[in-house]
Amino acid sequence: MSLVRWWSGLVLAFALLAVLRIYLPLPFAIEVIIFSIYTLGCSFLLGRVGFISFGQPAYLAIGAYATAFYLFYFGNNPYIGILIGIAAGIVGSLLVGPLLVRLRGDYFALVNLALAVIIYYLMQKVLADITHGDNGLWYLTNMSSTPVLDLTRPDQFFIFAFIVAFAIWVFFKYLDDSIYGACCLAVKVNEDKLRFLGYDNFKVRLTAFVIANTTTALAGALYAVYLGFVSPEITSPARAADPVVVTILGGAGTLYGPIVGAIVYTGMKDVVSKVIGNWELIVGFTLVFIMLAGEKGIWGSLEPRLNRLMDRMTGKRSDEVGQ
Amino acid sequence: MIDSQLLVSGFVFGLSMGSIFFLMTIGLSLCFGVMRVISLDQLLYYTVGAYIAYTVSLAIGNLWIGVLGGIVVGGLAALAVERLVFRRIYEREIAFSMITSFGILIGGVGVVKYFWGLVPRPVAMPIDAQIFVLGTEIPVYRLVVVGIAGLVYGGIWLFLNKTIVGKAIRAGIENVEHVEGLGINVSRLFTLIFIIAGGLSGLAGGLHAPLIMVEPQMGLEVLAFAFMVVIIGGLGSIKGTLVSSFLVGQVVSIGSLIYAPLAQMAPFAIMLLILLVWPTGLFGSPMLKK
Amino acid sequence: MSGNGSTLGNLLEVSGLNVAYGESKVLFDVGITVKPGQVVACVGRNGAGKSTLLKTIAGFIKPSSGTVTANGTNLVGLTAYVVAGMGIKYIPQDKKVFSDLTVQENLELGSYASKDYGWDKVYDYFPKLKTLLDRKAGYLSGGERQMLMVGRAILGHPKLLLVDEPTEGLAPSIVSHLKEVFGELKKKTALVIVEQNLPMICAIADKIYAVSEGHIMAEITDRDQIKPEVCEKYL
Numbered sequence: 001m002s003l004v005r006w007w008s009g010l011v012l013a014f015a016l017l018a019v020l021r022i023y024l025p026l027p028f029a030i031e032v033i034i035f036s037i038y039t040l041g042c043s044f045l046l047g048r049v050g051f052i053s054f055g056q057p058a059y060l061a062i063g064a065y066a067t068a069f070y071l072f073y074f075g076n077n078p079y080i081g082i083l084i085g086i087a088a089g090i091v092g093s094l095l096v097g098p099l100l101v102r103l104r105g106d107y108f109a110l111v112n113l114a115l116a117v118i119i120y121y122l123m124q125k126v127l128a129d130i131t132h133g134d135n136g137l138w139y140l141t142n143m144s145s146t147p148v149l150d151l152t153r154p155d156q157f158f159i160f161a162f163i164v165a166f167a168i169w170v171f172f173k174y175l176d177d178s179i180y181g182a183c184c185l186a187v188k189v190n191e192d193k194l195r196f197l198g199y200d201n202f203k204v205r206l207t208a209f210v211i212a213n214t215t216t217a218l219a220g221a222l223y224a225v226y227l228g229f230v231s232p233e234i235t236s237p238a239r240a241a242d243p244v245v246v247t248i249l250g251g252a253g254t255l256y257g258p259i260v261g262a263i264v265y266t267g268m269k270d271v272v273s274k275v276i277g278n279w280e281l282i283v284g285f286t287l288v289f290i291m292l293a294g295e296k297g298i299w300g301s302l303e304p305r306l307n308r309l310m311d312r313m314t315g316k317r318s319d320e321v322g323q
Numbered sequence: 324m325i326d327s328q329l330l331v332s333g334f335v336f337g338l339s340m341g342s343i344f345f346l347m348t349i350g351l352s353l354c355f356g357v358m359r360v361i362s363l364d365q366l367l368y369y370t371v372g373a374y375i376a377y378t379v380s381l382a383i384g385n386l387w388i389g390v391l392g393g394i395v396v397g398g399l400a401a402l403a404v405e406r407l408v409f410r411r412i413y414e415r416e417i418a419f420s421m422i423t424s425f426g427i428l429i430g431g432v433g434v435v436k437y438f439w440g441l442v443p444r445p446v447a448m449p450i451d452a453q454i455f456v457l458g459t460e461i462p463v464y465r466l467v468v469v470g471i472a473g474l475v476y477g478g479i480w481l482f483l484n485k486t487i488v489g490k491a492i493r494a495g496i497e498n499v500e501h502v503e504g505l506g507i508n509v510s511r512l513f514t515l516i517f518i519i520a521g522g523l524s525g526l527a528g529g530l531h532a533p534l535i536m537v538e539p540q541m542g543l544e545v546l547a548f549a550f551m552v553v554i555i556g557g558l559g560s561i562k563g564t565l566v567s568s569f570l571v572g573q574v575v576s577i578g579s580l581i582y583a584p585l586a587q588m589a590p591f592a593i594m595l596l597i598l599l600v601w602p603t604g605l606f607g608s609p610m611l612k613k
Numbered sequence: 614m615s616g617n618g619s620t621l622g623n624l625l626e627v628s629g630l631n632v633a634y635g636e637s638k639v640l641f642d643v644g645i646t647v648k649p650g651q652v653v654a655c656v657g658r659n660g661a662g663k664s665t666l667l668k669t670i671a672g673f674i675k676p677s678s679g680t681v682t683a684n685g686t687n688l689v690g691l692t693a694y695v696v697a698g699m700g701i702k703y704i705p706q707d708k709k710v711f712s713d714l715t716v717q718e719n720l721e722l723g724s725y726a727s728k729d730y731g732w733d734k735v736y737d738y739f740p741k742l743k744t745l746l747d748r749k750a751g752y753l754s755g756g757e758r759q760m761l762m763v764g765r766a767i768l769g770h771p772k773l774l775l776v777d778e779p780t781e782g783l784a785p786s787i788v789s790h791l792k793e794v795f796g797e798l799k800k801k802t803a804l805v806i807v808e809q810n811l812p813m814i815c816a817i818a819d820k821i822y823a824v825s826e827g828h829i830m831a832e833i834t835d836r837d838q839i840k841p842e843v844c845e846k847y848l
Contacts, residue, residue, distance in 0.1 A: 052418040054425075099595065103602055106361060106417045106558060110550040111598060117547040118591045125584040241425050248422055278437060284430025291423040292411055487725045490718050494711040500673060501709060505765065506697030506726035 016259070018162075026154050028266065030226060033161045035246065036262035037168060038219035041212035042243035044172065047252035048184040049208045051105065055112025056243040058119045059213040061235035062092040063220025065123060065131070068230040072137045076144040078151040082221045089217020093210045101205040116235050124232040131232070140228025151225055161222055168215060173255055175211070184208050216243075245287055331459040333580045334573070339465035339534070341572025342472030346527035347545065348552045348564050349479070350401075350520025356496040356559030358413055358513055360420035364404055365524040366542035366549060367431035368397035372528025373537045374439055377446050380532075386449040390529035397525020398518045405517040413513070428542060435539045443536035468530050475523065476565060483561070492516065496559060548575075551594050557607020566605065622684075624649045624803050625670070625701075625773055630679030632662075632669055639665045641827045643679070645805075647773065652795065652804045654814045656844050657824035663807040664706065666824070667775040670805075671703035672696035683773070697726065700772035706781065706807075708758040710765075712751025716742060719750050719761055720768070727769020735764040738794045756787035763794065767802075774798070776806045780813060788813055811841035823847035 021029045038060060045051040066088030067081040075081070096115065100108060123131045131137060143152050149160045175181050183204045224230050233239075242265075250261025268286075272279040347369050354362040372393030379389030404427060412420055450464040483489035491512060495502045503509045528541075535541065552571050556563030571590045579586035597605065625647040632640040639662045647653050655663045668674045670681050672693035681688040688696055697703070711719055720742075724730045736743045739760040745753065750761060759779055766774060776795075780788045788810065795804060796817050808814040815821070821839055823831040830847045833839055 046418070050418075052421060054421075099599060103598065106355075106421070107554060107598070107603065109361075109418065109421060110554050111594070113550055114547060114554070114591050114594060118588060121584060121587040126588060241429065244422060244425070278433050280429045281433025281437065284426045284428070284433055287426030288408060288423055288430060291419065291426065292408065487721060490714060491722055491725065494714055494719075494722055497711050497713060498709055500693070501705060501711070502722070503693040504671065504673070504697055504703045504705065505723055506694050506702070506769070507722065508694050510692070 016263075020263070021158060021162075026158060028270065030154065030158050030161060031266050032259070032262045033158070033165050034219050034222045034226065035266055036258040037161075037165050037222065038216055039243045039246040039250070039258040039262055040168065040172060041214075041216040041219075043247040043250065043252055043254070043258050044215075045208065045212045046244070046247055047254065047257075048176075048181065049205060049212075051101075051205075051209075052109045052244065053112045053212075054109050054240050054244060055114070055116040056213075056216050057235040057240055058112065058116040059089060059093060059216040060220040060223070061116075061119050061123065061232075063089045063217030064224040064230045064234055065220075066217075067221040067224035068137045068139065069130070071142055071224070072139040076142050077146060078143050078225045079146060081143075081225060082218070085221025085224065086214060086218050089214040089220075090210060092217065093213035097206050097209045097213075101202065101209050113240055116240050120232055120235045123235065134232060136229050136231025136233075138229040143225070143228070154226070157226055161226070164218070164222070168218075169255060176255065180204075180207070245283060248287060248290060327457075328459040329580055330577075331457050332461060333576045335456070335461050335465055335469075337573035337576030338569065339468045339572075340576055341569035342469045343527050343531045343534075344548060344552050344572055345472050345565055345568035346475060346523050346530070348549050348556075348568060349475075349561065350524045351549060351553050352556070352559060352561060352564040353492075353516050353520050355553070356561070357492060357499060357516055358409070359417060360409060360413065361417055361424060361558075362409070362517075362520065363421065363424040363546070364401075364427040364431065365520060366546055367428045367435075368400055368521045368524035369528040369531075369545070370432070370435055370539065370542040371400060372397045372525030373446075373532040373541060374435060374444075374528075375525070376529035376532045377444050377537045378439075380446060380449075386446065386529075386533065389532075390526065393525040393529035394522045395525075397528070398522035401517045401521020401524075402514065404521075405514055409513075409517065410510075428546075432539050432542065439539070441539060443538035445536055446532040448533045464533065468534075471526075471530065475526070479561065488512070488515070548590070551590050554604055555594050555597055557601075557604030560604075560606035563604060563606030623647060624651075624683065625805075626680075626682045627666075627670065628680055630666070630669065630676050630681065632665055632674060632676045639827050640669070640676075643824075643827070643829055645822055645829070645832075647803050647805060649772075649803055650799055651819045652799050652806065652817050654818040654821045655805065655807045655824050656809070656811065656814065656821060656848065657830075658848055661824045662827040663824050664777050667703060667777050667805065667807060670696075671701065671775055673703070694726075700769065701775065702766040702769075702771045702773070703775045704762050704766050704777060704779065706777040708755055708762060710750035710753065710758045710761050712749065715747055715749055716753070716761055717746040719765055720746075723765035723768040729769040731768070735767065738767070738797065739764050756783050756790075759783065759787070759791065763791070767798065771802050773803045773805065776804060778807055778809065780808065780810050792817060811844050815839050815841050815844065 020032065038056070041059070042053055042056050045053050063085040067085035070081045070084045071078065100111060100115075103111060124133055140152075145152055149156045151157050151160055220234070223234065246258065246261040246265045248261075249264055250257030250259070265283075268282065269279050272282045347365070350365040350368075351362055354360055354365070372390075375393040375396050376386060376389035379392045380386040408423060408427065409420070412423055448462075448464055450462075450467060452463040453460045454463055454466075455461070481489075483493055491502055491507055495509065495512060499509055502512070548571065552564060552567045555570065556565070556567035570593075574590050574593060575586050578589040601607070623646045625645075627646070628644040630640055630643040631638065643662075643666060645653065645655075645666075655666065657663050665674060669676050670688065672688060672691050672695065676689060679689070683699065683701060686699070688699075688701070693703070711722070714722070720732060720735065724732075741757065742760055742764055745757065750758065753761065763774075763776075763779070779791055779795075783791070792813055795806070798804065799817070806814060806818070818839055819834075821831075821833040821844060822829050823833070823844060825848065833843060
């Protein structure tokens, strides 16, 4: 794959986000960016390693609450808060990872959801003294202005989130093209054969698990800083499927899928809840329809066509299908 | 030390809760066992069953007819979903059925909202009587629920062990392809299992209705518990579902007596512990599709 | 020429059969014919596509092209239970009986599917099964399981039995018992047997197809040529 194409897709995707910023309200654009970071972990797990996780809110909450604790009780620098969120994500997924990645796919999905519910009740009831239960932690005014990019100002926060998202995409793109990406796919397709080649399944899976869930925790940390408060609602069981739905909407395992999915999902939720007021109906049946029509999702179905279009435009003849 | 009266009422409370869990998850377990699909839409039939019980008991003042209505509607809804959706995805991986059925569940919640609105609805208890067991006052309705679950388990046991269709289902849990190879129409078998599963989920909803508030999200709220029951018991095992339903029911009930937040947390902790030792649950078979 | 000399139409005719699992092709333009009362053997190495051929005929796998015709009816596109209902029964390999069910229940399922409750013929071939009726099939020995598999399949007077590796891993005494049974069965039904045990299969086969890497390498119909040494040349 040529370096030009390598970058062109990324630049195109982020140009789209930049355009969104101009034409759409700022909260929507920020929501889309954070949501797509949130989804990327889930998409990577499902598309590359074959793990479907209904428990992503658990890791989102780990990141968000770690950041919130720091900003509420200890300090006021949002950058440090985000770093603490990332660290908590790594520690959290290292703690549960060794147990979870041993499980068969169906059990993995179910147990992950259970984990999200545990954390929900933990934050809502058990640790209510520290988390203030359903009221949540409010620290918007605690955060101090920071030099270079002032994260307390939404317009500058957007630029920061944009850069972070871009960096993460480059990282995942790199992963995809590396030997590690190939190993992940191999775990998904046939673990026995991978073992014969001398790779340790457990390590490949655990690494994927930690990478994906740390990304999700980072999204949580971003939410925490952007919103200025965190409540247990973030890990509510009713929202457990959000990242899975977005992943499927966009197409699992594709890199631009999460962006496309996040735009469509956030937009759909906004529009539908304004116009009809019953977004479950639309989201649910859209999901069923997409699954029956073909699991590739919106981006997954568009990608081969766009590739052909690009090839024709650049006058290149290519036999590559997809990537 | 916990008061013995509290303990007895807690135990009965746990039994009735376990009964509801059992009725709710038996469909999930059967569908996984034979068809190797995860049918989260069962929780929709549970919700629908509760709403039908609510509407009918409001209209004619008899909950039991409402519960029967819930069974019928649950079964019919399951039939429709099987024909329209599951029929097309039996061959796919498990994740596929899980996502698709989650879509049906969410979409169905939307439909329920459309018909019944967002407001939680109370359902009158059909039996107000209390009896004394070991010096403790126990609502008779909870005992009736336990009795019905017992009857259902007995009925399922007889069906699976004494009827030829039931034997075919047991054979199908082991290997569907070989059942088909004998010349048995497995697709009719699948439809039948779906109808039974949907009907039982509807029954669970109808029986649960007087004990809780009926609201559109009720299926999503018990989702985690349903997952837990089938994980602990082992996907596809009916005996496992029975055992873990009552285990989870007791843990929730007795746990909440000791320390209230434990009610929700303890079952999950137990589940994680069990999975550490048995990665496929207490009675789950280690094999998977193909 | 062949077993009972019937030249009137074939019981089963497979032609131009191509089968693929996803991207990888398993069978290439395969054609075989079976006449009533014939024992047809498919021999070849593991992974040659023999089992796939049987499963495709039985309706478990949809071919990408080609025809499977039984008595003038096209079987392609029919589901497996319909094919079985037409009297074409597949006996899978690995002796997978329903281990949680008793022997009696296993037979009941065979009867339920074929509406044939005459178990005496099963006992005629395998007297031992009669003494094992209450035992769970999971506790049977390999040989007993194979007896149950065959017994279950002959209910309903099938026209054609598709038998996948029946003697794999069985003791010699049971192999020779099965050999006798297949020899008897052929008076009533045709058999297609996939087998690695060449001496056994050559003793009862009327025709042999040598299969290699998804192709039919040879069709041996000459009685004198149906010998292990000849077959081995094609493997």
